[in-house]
Amino acid sequence: MIKVSILGTGNIATHLFKTFSKSDEIEVVQVVGRNKKALLAFGPEEKTTSDFSNLKSSDIYIIALSDDAIQSISEEVKINNGLLVHTSGSTSMSQLSKHGRHGVFYPLQSFSKSKAIDFNNIPICLEANTKEDLNLLKKLASLISKNIYEIDSKQRKSLHLAAVFVNNFTNHLYHIGSEICKENTIPFEILSPLIQETAKKIESLTPYEAQTGPGKRGDFNTISNHLEQLKNPEYKAIYEQLSNSIQLTYGKEL
Amino acid sequence: MIKVSILGTGNIATHLFKTFSKSDEIEVVQVVGRNKKALLAFGPEEKTTSDFSNLKSSDIYIIALSDDAIQSISEEVKINNGLLVHTSGSTSMSQLSKHGRHGVFYPLQSFSKSKAIDFNNIPICLEANTKEDLNLLKKLASLISKNIYEIDSKQRKSLHLAAVFVNNFTNHLYHIGSEICKENTIPFEILSPLIQETAKKIESLTPYEAQTGPGKRGDFNTISNHLEQLKNPEYKAIYEQLSNSIQLTYGKEL
Structure with missing residues (x-):
């Protein structure tokens, strides 16, 4: 049984809480958040607290907060030799280095609070400052997903950038398409x-192989029609x- | 039984041929193409020809050729009062107006020759210069797909532009993501x-609702990190x- 505490009450915290709660091999010891109203969604009072400096004992403490809150929460929390991790794609592991045992548990997905998520296919990117703790994170991750990757802080930064292109920017292209339709x-x-x-x-x-369209064909007629x-x-x-x-991209080949 | 001839041997011609051939209510009378080698893939010799000026009688003749060949083929073919249509997203129906009965049969999908396609979900956008012929095209389209739309030439031009954003450009963003990963x-x-x-x-x-990420949040810290x-x-x-x-897009709301 792995004992886990979740620090945060937002989208990622909510989805992790739901997913961990389904597993017989994970115990969610505590959910910690400033927002007392938001905490109500995470079960009985004795399992939640808004006091970050007085946490129950767990194997792993997961900070699921916005990027700019990670460092300050890391300074504030007192954990007795537990493993402290964050869930951020763009934050270095070293922001938690005040704590002897630290790491990253980064589920690579775009979470909406309202939409249910099947974690089983979500890639979980792991990092830790010792091999033992990397193994502990692997054990936890493998209980909820079949896609587990070891990704260091530099790689994770790049992965987050790539994710902005394929997710945020792609969605904006969908939006432009929908505006043209409208x-x-x-x-x-x-x-x-x-x-x-x-x-x-x-x-x-x-x-690279899948590309089609006027840009690839060098069809300047269609391109200038579209621009018009x-x-x-x-x-x-x-x-x-x-x-x-x-x-x-394709001209280089000619 | 609807009798159809296909003019062309490329991706769209291939997929239409395969799909039409599966239906008991469609007879592919002839496949017409300049490239004799490509024609071999479309069955027995008596069903194919490379002579565009000598076509067998059909109800509908479908030009599935590149955009810039449509008008010249339309001038060249002799059809006895059949319905002539093209399959192009960016070409006006009027390019076929030499023929009394003309229209458009535009399947909105990105076709690769190697990848099998289930037409049943592909939107087919239809236009014709008479109501009777629009109904004939609807009858043909409904035999292979459940998504049928009446789209005029101006709308189709916009739809094609929107498709470039959500398909060609999106795929290029995937490519950029893959380069960053590599x-x-x-x-x-x-x-x-x-x-x-x-x-x-x-x-x-x-x-619009689904958008997430640093751009939407106005998270300039992450944006400048990414640009670096x-x-x-x-x-x-x-x-x-x-x-x-x-x-x-989102700043307007503030």
């Missing part, structure tokens, strides 16, 4: 099968930028 | 669940452009 009274759902197929393709092809259609200057600039980058 | 010896597959989830989300939320990490000037420019556009 202006022309086209239901955005028409684009959904294409969006799903584009995402599915990279499971069997590299994105775009009235929003931001969207026009994005079209030019991405189109150029695709041409550069 | 530079840091991170397996790109780590990002796959996030990519699938980002695509799935827009089936239950609008992309990016060495490739193209990728840096894309990051800035998309990040600004996200800030503008």
Whole structure:
């Protein structure tokens, strides 16, 4: 049985709490948060506290707070030789180095509070300052997911950057697509099968191989037609930028 | 029974041929193409020809050729009062107006020759110059897909533009993500669940609602960290452009 405490009451804290609670081999000892109202969602009073300096004994303490709160909470908490980890993609492990045993437990997914998550497929990226603690984190991670990776702080920083491109920026392209549809009274759902197929393709092809479209073909006629259609200057600039980058990517081969 | 001839031997021609051939209510009368070697893949000799000026009688002739070949083939073919349509997202129906009966049969999907396609979910966008022929196209489309839309030439042009954003440009963002992973010896597959989830989300939320990340939060600290990490000037420019556009989209609300 691994004893875990969760520090935080936001999206990641909520999803971790739900997932850990389902496992017979994990005991959630305590959930810790400043927001007393938010704490109510995490079960009975004796299992929650808003006092970060008075924590019950656990094997692992997981900080699931916003990036800029991690260091200060790390300074504040008193844990008796437990392992302290954070869940952030863009924060170095060393921000927890005040504590002898420290590490990172980073689930790579975009969490919404309202949407249920099946952790089983979520990659969990692990790091710790000793081999023993890396193994302890692996044990915990393997109870909730089958995709476990050892990723150091430098790699995790890059991974977080890559995730911004494939998740945040991709979603903004979906938004631009939906705006273009709206202006022309086209239901955005028409684009959904294409969006799903584009995402599915990279499971069997590299994105480099999967590329299609006027930018790749060097079809300047279509490109200039498209630029003419775009009235929003931001969207026009994005079209030019991405189109150029695709041409550069494939032009090198000619 | 609807009698159909396909003009072309490329990706779309191949997928339409395979799908039509499975239906008991569609007869593929002929496949027409200049490339005699490519024609061999479409069955027995009496069913294929490379002579565009001597076509067998069909109800519908489908031009599945590159955009710039559509008009010249339309001028060349002789069809006895059949319905001539093309499959292009970015070409106006009027390019076929030499023929009394003309229209568009545009399956909105990104086709790779090697990857099997289930047409049943592919949106088919239809247009015709008479109501009768629109109904004929609807009948044909409904035999292979459950997603049928009436889309006029102006709307289709916009839809094609929107598709470039959500498919071609999105795939290029996947490519940039994979390059960042490669530079840091991170397996790109780590990002796959996030990519699938980002695509799935827009089936239950609008992309506007689904947006997350440093751009939306106005987290300038993370943004400047990310820009510092990016060495490739193209990728840096894309990051800035998309990040600004996200800030503008959500900044309006503040």
